[in-house]
Amino acid sequence: MTIYNLYIFDRFGTCLYYHDWQRRKFSNLPKDEEQKLMYGMIFSIKSFVTRMSPTDSKDLFVNYRTNNYKLNYFETPTGLRIILNTDLNVAKCDDYLRSIYKIYVDCVVKNPLTKLGEPIENELFVNTLNTYIQNLPVYY
């Protein structure tokens, strides 16, 4: 079980934070292009899912799987999007994603000096998040 990488986007599509831990393959794109592609994909998946849906309930995209990795998605009502790529053996990521959101609220939103909507450079957030992820049972 492994955690590969994490993206945090705000509701306008700005990539607030990106980090990779045990990523094995890098796309040949520059970092910001890759982040834009990721946001675009998620945006399209959301629209795809609402229209494809056979039921009339609120459709929330949860995750997708390929034969080698799994992308887990969490969105808050304020439009913050957290994307966590893991390997296939990681079963449920809801709790992890929620905890990451909590770390974001505690370290970024509650810090009066942060400007919202800009990439996070707050050391406290970066360190707390890193410690959290590396101490997860699924991280090795």
Place this chain on the structure above:
Amino acid sequence: MNSYISSVYLINKAGGLVYQRDNWVNEVEIEKTFGYPLGMVLKEVDDKVIVTFGEKDGVKVGYSLLSINGQITNGKLLADGTPILKHLNNESNFPVSLKFGKPRLSTNERIMLASMFHSLFAISCKLSPVEKSSGIEIMETNSFKLHCFQSITGVKFLVLTNTKVSNMDVFLKKMYEIYSDFALKNPFYSLEMPIRCDLFDNALQKLIEQTEKSLSHGQGVT
């Protein structure tokens, strides 16, 4: 809705939709008489009148207006050509009986969604953090699950099921078999074109029924 399989799609290697079939009919439709003011916000979206705010009496955000006083609406205009929104802003037209339901997908929209999935599939390979990743195989939402199988020749078989179904590989492989037996061996079928073939239809229908049965007996559901 109690069926396991809700629809199947077949996408050719260029991203074109060649076959589509729905396995569900009981769409939710709500007809109610409304007084003035309506208490909901309606907007015109893509030639449809859609509820954008204010859920009440079972009418949900995202539903579209299907008929007014029993008359089926055609897009965003009434039969006499006045825009629906204008009609509903006029107090003298009330009370009015409105029917709402989930907007139905038109053939064009389905074609668009198919090609959209085609590109999502490709991007998911590209953004993979590991080597040798395929495209999307299973996509989960809180109300349905999409299973996809891509053949070596690039044809994609999609099936939408409810969230309880864990594995549809057997179904998708059998669908591939049916495709190669009844569509590809048909001398009147030209490659990459939409499949209009009764034998294919019937075989697929049978497969869907069989799978539904075995799923409801608990096989394949975990």
